[in-house]
Amino acid sequence: MTTDDEREATLADYARWLRSWGASPATINARVWLARSRHRAWGNSPADLTPERLESWLADLEDRNWTKPTYHANLSDYCAWLVATGRLESSPMGGVRRAKRPNKRPRPLSEAEVRRVLAVAAGDTRTWIMLALLAGLRAHEIAKLRGEDVSEDGIYVDGKGGVSVTLPCHPDLWAIAEQYPRQGYWFPSPRRDGPILPRTISTVVGRLFRECGIESGSIHRVRHVYATRLLRAGVNVRSVQQLMRHASLDTTAGYTAVDEDELRAAVNLLTAS
Numbered sequence: 001m002t003t004d005d006e007r008e009a010t011l012a013d014y015a016r017w018l019r020s021w022g023a024s025p026a027t028i029n030a031r032v033w034l035a036r037s038r039h040r041a042w043g044n045s046p047a048d049l050t051p052e053r054l055e056s057w058l059a060d061l062e063d064r065n066w067t068k069p070t071y072h073a074n075l076s077d078y079c080a081w082l083v084a085t086g087r088l089e090s091s092p093m094g095g096v097r098r099a100k101r102p103n104k105r106p107r108p109l110s111e112a113e114v115r116r117v118l119a120v121a122a123g124d125t126r127t128w129i130m131l132a133l134l135a136g137l138r139a140h141e142i143a144k145l146r147g148e149d150v151s152e153d154g155i156y157v158d159g160k161g162g163v164s165v166t167l168p169c170h171p172d173l174w175a176i177a178e179q180y181p182r183q184g185y186w187f188p189s190p191r192r193d194g195p196i197l198p199r200t201i202s203t204v205v206g207r208l209f210r211e212c213g214i215e216s217g218s219i220h221r222v223r224h225v226y227a228t229r230l231l232r233a234g235v236n237v238r239s240v241q242q243l244m245r246h247a248s249l250d251t252t253a254g255y256t257a258v259d260e261d262e263l264r265a266a267v268n269l270l271t272a273s
Contacts, residue, residue, distance in 0.1 A: 002044035010046070011036055014081060024160065026140045026198065034071060035078050046082045049075075051092045058096065072098055107217060108224035116212045124187055125208060127176055128201050132222035134170040136244055139198040139219055147182040150174075159245055167243065 011032050018028045038057070042048045054075060061068045072093075079091040109117070114133070121129050131137045131145070141157050149156040152174050154166040169177075180186045185195045202218040209217060223244075230240045241248075 004044060007036075007039050007044035010087065011039075013085070014078065017081060026160075031074050031078065034074050038075070046087045049079065049082075049088075049092050051095050054092055055096045069098070072096070107221050108228045109214065109217075109221050113212070113214055114222075114225060117208060117214070120212065121208060125204055127180075127186075128205060128219060129222055130173060130176060132219050133226055134173050135167050136223050136226040138223065139201045142201055142219075143187060143198045144195045145186050147177075147180055147184055147186060150177045150180075157245075163245065165245060 014035065015028050015032050018031060023031075038049060038054075041057075042050075042053050058068060058072055058075075061071065076091070076093040076096075079088065079093045082088040083091050117129065118126070128139075128142050131142050135155055135157075137145075137155075137157065138160065141159055144158065145155075150169065150173070152169060155169050155173070156164065156166050158164050187196045187201075188194070189196045202220075205219040205222075206217070209215075209221075227240055227244055230243065231237065235243075
């Protein structure tokens with residue numbers, strides 16, 4: 001029988017392997033959490049990850065925000081690693097049906113919703129929203145922002161997939177920066193060394209949204225606003241792609257909403273001759 005300590009040793013090896021090929025801390029934490037949650041539910045031994053359990057669990061998941069296909073891919077990678085390291089003879093994910101990824105649709109807050117949120121947001125919560133609204137930062141990028149990362153000219157971002165860039169700093173963000181320390185984390189954790197957790201930002205902002213009558217979504221919807229506003233302001237879509245730090249234009253398209261008035265105005269620009 002596999003003990004809790006043996007399970008944690010296996011997960012530690014898995015985390016080291018993920019780190020060795022350049023996975024970000026957020027990716028490592030998410031994948032290890034997923035593997036640990038399934039072991040706690042079904043048993044510590046890799047053999048307890050049976051095709052029947054995995055398929056049933058994935059089938060029962062709410063298919064929203066790409067959760068089901070993402071979990072399918074992550075569990076497939078974990079099981080493949082178990083096979084490669086001799087912990088399993090074959091992957092139990094081999095026969096589990098792959099969930100189809102839904103088409104990603106833009107989900108920006110409306111301008112009225114943005115005004116409603118900003119009218120009541122205060123303190124660090126307001127700063128988090130402004131960083132997403134004026135720099136397009138993700139929750140995990142906001143959480144680990146430091147004073148030395150921000151200057152009047154730019155914001156240094158250690159982004160998704162370990163890609164680091166310096167983004168232009170909006171004047172309103174520089175004004176906010178003057179209220180925060182010039183060294184160290186802007187948002188230190190009250191319980192441990194280091195910054196707050198990204199999920200703290202998502203949870204607090206999501207709660208604020210609900211208090212404002214916005215029933216769904218987290219701070220990532222503000223990042224959608226950032227991209228949509230850039231496009232509506234006439235910014236070239238390739239520039240929007242770079243500011244959003246997307247590898248492809250297809251990904252950027254999933255963040256930029258277009259309404260009927262904009263479509264009508266676009267058609268009216270055409271001439272018959």
